Amino acid sequence: MLCPDGIGQLLRAIRETTGRTREQQAEFLSNLGAPYVDPENIKRWETEKRLPVPYWHPALSKGYAIPEEEIRRAITASRQYRRAAGAAAILLDQEEDDDMHRRTAVFGTAAIAAGMATDPWGRLAAAVSRPKVDGETAAALVKKTAGFFTTEEHLPARLLTRRLACHLETLTALIPGAGRHEKALMVAAAETAALAGWAAFDEGxxxxALSYYKTAALAGKEAGHPPAVALAMGYASYAAAPGKAREMLKTAQGHVKGRGYASARSWLAAREAEEAAGIRDPDGAVRALDRAVTAFDYAEPGELPWMSFYRxxxxxxxxxxxxxxxxxxDLTSAADAALEHLGDDDSKIRIAVLHDVANGYMAAGEIEPGVEIGRRFVEAATTTPTTMGRQRMRDFASVLPADTAAARSLAEDIRAALVA
Incomplete structure (x- = not known):
């Protein structure tokens, strides 16, 4: 059995998302300038018969559009899983009276509750044993929660969903015995549930998604941590009607007042500006955008883990x-500034930025740069498929003028990508 968040599952999920066979993926990597890649290499990596050595990391990073740091993290997870499985195999060969005893001897009571809580017996063991949580364990779980928000920028939602569900089970199992660390784990659970909702929304x-958001808001409220409630409301606003979304975003901003939350206030105000513009309230949109820019100027690095995407x-x-x-x-000048600030970012954020830049040029009547950036947007959206990316492609295709050959060609390419 493969590690659920290891390198094999990661590479396979990304390859299948692009629709490539192992042979096609090997050829794709080779054509990127990497050393020759045999399809058997792809198979061994996906099945974890072999783990990619550092020599291959740059090629994998480029060919799968994920940072080398994420590759190293996934390989480390696979190694740890192998060691745990090996230890279990040795012990399971011994004669023991009770399967639970064998597993406890290998992993410890807390590990049963934390690492295996996805099984029914694991949840029961968690409820019965009420494992105690020390400061080191709590810190590790909070750190892992924060890491998911960085991972989300690069990982397909389908693969991320499984990891989040497992992590949420772990937190759920440990909260009853967390003692003085209960609030920290409750906040981590609220943030994890909110991100799980976002991943579910991305999968349609x-x-x-709504159930996750409601649970996240409840956990944030119970933990006495209003920013977690704001996070859930911010994500949920994308699925609401414009008027309702705007009111949600206004309310959410009230949950992130004070120092340390400037980036979150900026994000929520910027979303409010989008929704206000959508219901044809230009004055309200500009006021909200001004608040967003002002708040961003006061933001400090690392304020909240879930704002890592907000650059x-x-x-x-x-x-x-x-x-x-x-x-x-200021539409055209804003488009120019966005391109300058985007740089070489290869995350899902690139999809949103390139779409908005291309759409901005088209709205300003700048057809040639709009089509040029539009092609870059479509390439990014098809390399890292997301529900919002597909929706943005549909929206962009609808604004491409039919009287321009380059625009017609791009519209055809978008339609082909949407049915692929």
């Missing part, structure tokens, strides 16, 4: 989205 499972290029992207809807005079 809107009912599941200058994303602020520019929200401004573009807002300006395009209200045909603002």
């Amino acid at each position: 499972e809107h009912d599941n 200058q290029a994303r602020v520019d992207s929200f401004a573009l989205s807002t300006y395009a809807k209200i045909r603002h005079a």
